[in-house]
Amino acid sequence: MSSHIDAKQIEHEGLRQVWSVRDFAHRHRLDKEEEKRLLALFGSFATKQELLANAQRPCLFR
Numbered sequence: 788m789s790s791h792i793d794a795k796q797i798e799h800e801g802l803r804q805v806w807s808v809r810d811f812a813h814r815h816r817l818d819k820e821e822e823k824r825l826l827a828l829f830g831s832f833a834t835k836q837e838l839l840a841n842a843q844r845p846c847l848f849r
Contacts, residue, residue: 804835811838818845 808829812822821843
């Protein structure tokens, strides 16, 4: 099943906000290796949606 997505609605939801990759890594407590990987993938800036979809955090309690 497919549905229509209105581009104007997406723009107002905040996922298109452009963030600094370094600020994102610090806010989400990512380690230096993950920050380095995201910088290599996107450069200095990326959208919030891209960062949330690609950030990886290791499991802390295993």
